[in-house]
């Protein structure tokens with residue numbers, strides 16, 4: 001009902017704030033758009049669930065997420081995929097892995113700093129009722 005739609009609207013605003021904050025950081029430019037499979041032809045052979053910051057925003061607009069945890073599961077794919085696809089010791093792989101770990105830490109830090117526990121519980125109650 002109305003109260004639920006109010007909570008889910010606030011969730012979308014919060015998730016856009018988190019995603020836009022990460023997308024503005026130059027360190028995360030490589031994570032802003034889907035990996036270009038013309039530039040990286042074997043990418044989809046290695047990475048089964050591609051994800052990027054622009055796709056997160058589309059998912060938010062399409063009301064895919066009812067809790068913060070559902071959003072974090074998708075957001076975590078971005079850095080996990082980067083660690084999986086770039087495992088080698090050469091400088092390029094190390095560089096993208098450092099940025100992936102910085103993304104992981106920035107994501108959790110923004111959420112911990114800005115998420116109200118009562119609000120997260122309200123979202124989880126809506127998820128449980130559906």
Ligand SMILES: Cc1noc(C)c1-c1cc(NS(=O)(=O)c2ccccc2)cc(C(=O)O)c1
Pocket residue numbers: 030031034035036037039040081082085086096
């Ligand atoms: C993410 C990701 N996961 O594996 C890799 C590899 C990356 C990744 C993706 C991109 N963006 S891109 O797919 O559009 C592109 C790839 C190759 C040449 C030009 C553009 C850039 C970089 C980067 O380090 O600059 C790295």
